Amino acid sequence: MKNCEYQQIDPRALSVSPSSAQNHTEKRVQRPRRKWEVFPGKNRFYCDGRIILARQSGVLPLTLGLIVVTCGLFFAFDCPFLVKHLTVFIPVIGGVLFVFVVLSLLRTSFTDPGILPRATPDEAADVEKQIDTSGSSTYRPPPRTKEILINQQVVKLKYCFTCKTFRPPRTSHCSLCDNCVERFDHHCPWVGNCVGKRNYRFFYSFIISLSFLTSFIFGCVITHITLRSQAGKSLVQAIQESPARYPLYLVICFFSIWSILGLSGFHTYLVASNLTTNEDIKGSWSSKRAAEESGNPYSYNSIITNCCVTLCGPMPPSLIDRRGFLPIDEAIPAASASEIELPPFVAKNDAHMCTQSTKDVLERVVHSFDYQGLCPTGTPKTSPLALEVSSTAAPSPETSPSAGCSRQLARHPVAAPCPPFSSSNKRDSLHSINPAFRLASPSPSLSRTTLILGDAPDIGFIPLP
Amino acid sequence: MAETHSLQDMRQQAAIAAKVFLQRDYTNGTVCQFQTKFPSELETRIDKQQFEETVRTLNNLYAEAEKLGSQSYIEGCLACLTAYTIFLCMETHYEKVLKKIAKYIQEQNDKIYAPRGLLLTDPIERGLRVIEVTIFEDRSLTR
DSSP: OOOOSSOOOOHHHHHHSTTHHHHHHHHHHHOOOBGGGGOOSSEEEETTTTEEEESOOTTHHHHHHHHHHHHHHIIIIIHHHHHHHTOTHHHHHHHHHHHHHHHHHHHHHHSOOOEEOOOOHHHHHHHHHHHOTTOOSSOOOOOSEEEEEETTEEEEEEEETTTTEEOOTTOEEETTTTEEETTOOEEETTTTEEEOTTTHHHHHHHHHHHHHHHHHHHHHHHHHHHHHHHTTSOHHHHHHHSOTHHHHHHHHHHHHHHHHHHHHHHHHHHHHTTOOHHHHHHTSSSSSOTTSSSOOTTOOSOHHHHHHHHHHSOOOOOSSOTTOBOHHHHHOTTOOGGGOSSOHHHHHHHHHHHHTTTHHHHHHHHHHHHHTTOSOSSOTTTTTSOOOOTTSSSOOTTHHHHHHHHHHHHHOTTOOOOHHHHHHHHHHHHHHHOHHHHHHOOOHHHHHHHHHHOOOTTOSOOOOO | OHHHHHHHHHHHTTOEEEEEEEEBOOTTSSSOOBOOOOOGGGTTTSOHHHHHHHHHHHHHHHHHHTOOSHHHHHHHHHHHHTTTGGGGTSOOHHHHHHHHHHHHHHHHIIIIIGGGTEEEEOGGGGTTSEEEEEEEOOGGGOO
16 A cells, blocks of 8 residues: 655545634635636736736726716716706716616626636646557647537637647637637727627627717717707807817717727627627638538527527626635645646646545545445545555656646647637737728638738746746 | 645545546537546446436536526526626526536435545536546555
């Protein structure tokens, strides 16, 4: 029977013992860490993990500022006039729209877009093992694509080198956030976050309500000027009478209306055909499958159903469990996450599986072995179970994949990028500059050139915090 | 490297012999379904029918969570009308089913898998990518 030379404190024995109360106070002193603190992606967390943002959320304050300032000016200057001359409902409608817009925007920005957590080392090793069945001594990275059938249509799944898994269909890796995001639409700098499965409906309601708001404000301003000029004065005089903000005000409204309305129209089309911006840009389903109606295997071939599914479908949960505690720190308070060579997030995930949710089941397993009269007496959890020394024939799964991966990465420093997100990178810069232009020319050619150029920065180590 | 050792100990105190991963099955689209193919490593440990029954039940539960019915539409529309603030106070249908799934896995582990030296991990802890089955060393063979 193998035994470790040293005795480790068994955390499970500690936590089920009557002295656990004392341990709890110890843990409180040690401040148990939450999973968001060791999250490997490039995200920022606030309010103790409740709010998640991309690392660069630079334009979000600008978006909020534009909305608040424009509405503020509207309420301050146009509403009094219009309430007097028209109806009191004008500020009420404006207020409701404003609240809806701001809530949708904040919801889009602060929600996890559908980030897929990275594979644990065991999973990564399993994937590699399944591919490399020839038993060759040299390390071969997994092939980059795998073909599967979805609704009788062939779809290629790509392997993500950062997250160490074959990406589910419609998932893409965002280089700005360094995460794989499910049903990846695009990374929107205006909201400072990716738009994906979980926050697409918030994004859509944001742009729709913003379209209504800007059109409403624009209409009210035009009405205001018209009413003033009807009262016997010329149009120019009417404008001159009001504060000098009107030219700027109208310019902002005019341009934002065209961009926002265009974007809303585009996304309405996407929702109705159950497409993502990413797929539309790449032309995944457009011209290749001329034989079928839409070629999109995810479409329900009915506009109503597609809309209902995308916007009113069930709300999937967040997969990254930001606010969960890292159990390894409860057991070993001294373990500092940053110093361990293994990817701490995935290692801790594994430990989490073992200790937190399956403690008593392990006990049962042990007891079932105990019952067979095979194990020596002693603390049930430690002594009958061999403590594997890492130098044995079965190398600990944590070290081998990461070592393997580093070897792999050393050999393929310019491994081909993941095209979807590099094109989406380009795409969202277009989007931020001029969405109306983007609508006019979806330019699949652009995405093709981007594929050739792209040298994705996402190929790299699992970033250790 | 005391910390590394303790990490490994934490994981391996139960002498994990192997881990089997059941991948997702995408033939019906992006809905959460797992492959029901019986892994060869489990042949000596558990009955094939039993295992497939477990996976099939899990698949049905996930299908129920993602079902597009009137309930999910009502929930979605209500959420939209309240500017999605309702999610702050209400638990979604999906979350309720996830709790049911967690309870089912716990129960299956207690009754069927633990006595055979196996352990099912709730897929939500693996980002709904895989069902991880941990195979513990069978001590009866090492004596």
